Amino acid sequence: MKWTEASVVPVRVFSTDEVSDLVRRDGAAVLTGVPDERTALSAGLRSLGTKGVRIGRQIEATQRNEAAQARAVAEQPSDDKGRKRAFTLATERMPPHNDGYAFGDFAPDHLFLWCERPAAVGGDSFLVDTSRLLDLFAADPDNADMIPFCWNVAVDHSEPNYPQDRLQPLVRLTPRGRFQGRYHPYLSAADGPTRERDRTFVRRWEHAVLSARDHGPMFRLEAGDLLCIDNYRMLHGRDSHNDPRRRLCAIWGWSTDAVSLPEGALDINDPWAAAASSTGA
Structure with a gap:
């Protein structure tokens, strides 16, 4: 199946000095031998080099914390489209996503996942390269019409109950020239006369x-x-598992290449609280 060519297994390295070039070239790398979260934060910041602006732990992924977040999400009402924000439990395979998609332009431009303890069984990771996915569409005559849609047609990137301030295409070059390709399970066509047509393109991207x-x-x-x-x-996620002792920390990093830099912490249960007073990076 041709779409699997967009799946990436990152190179494993033993030195922080190698990480920056690999992430720039391949979109991801695995640094081994990181003994604790403090070292992970330090390594992440070093990998950003002189462009590093901010780094910090965003979430500790454990079944206990996942359950608490799922309860918080469940208490929120449906939006005007009848959608309700969901949360992927450990026993479910994650949808591919860019971390922080609910925050729009305030999402981090770099992500670091530090594994303290893997699941005994399951929980393996996956990566999907959106730039490679775009190349695969371009190389297929039956899908060539996806290219102008992905670059030029604005869609709704919002989560239920967290509308973003503007519509944007699926892929773009950021103001600082970075390629950005996005996916999350709430993507939808924008309201308007071409909504039904645009929906078919969004579904092809999702497929x-x-x-x-x-x-x-x-x-x-x-x-x-x-x-x-x-x-x-890169889109990322993990397979299902059922090990409550698994522990992984998600660390978010912003560089001077980021579209926007939030001033405060970004809260998964209140995405715009900190972003409202933020500035461009």
């Missing part, structure tokens, strides 16, 4: 992304691994 996830290779993060990701380019 390709999910095919790459479901049929492409996965890889395992072991204890002490730090997965370093270009969060603008």
Whole structure:
């Protein structure tokens, strides 16, 4: 299946000095031998080099915390389209996504996932390269019409109950020249006369992304691994597991290449609280 060519297994390295070039070239890398979260934060910041602006832990992914977040999400009402924000439990395979998609332009441009303890069984990771996905569409005459749509037609990137301030295309070059390709499970066509037509394009993008996830290779993060990701380019997620002792920390990083830099912490249950007073990076 051709979409699996967009699935990526990152190179494993032992030195922070190698991470920056690999992330720039491949979109991701795994730094091994990271003993604790403090070292992971330091390594992530070093990998950003002179462009590093801010880094910090966003979430600790455990079944306990996942359950608490799921309860918080469940208490929120449906939006005007009848949609309700969901949360992927440990026993479910994650949808591919860029971290922080609910925050729009305030999402981090770099993501670091530090594994303290992997699941005994399951929980393997996957990566989908949206730039490679775009190349695959371009090379297929039956899908060539996806290219102008992806670049030029604005769609709704909002989560239920968290509307973003403007519509944007699926892929773009950021003001600082970074490629950005996005996907999350709430993507929808914009309201208007072409909504039904645009919906078919969004579904084709979704089909390709999910095919790459479901049929492409996965890889395992072991204890002490730090997965370093270009969060603008790569979609990520993990397979299902049922191990309450699994612990992984998501660390968000912003560089001077980021579209916008939030001043305060970004809250998964209140996405715009900190972003409202933020500035461009």
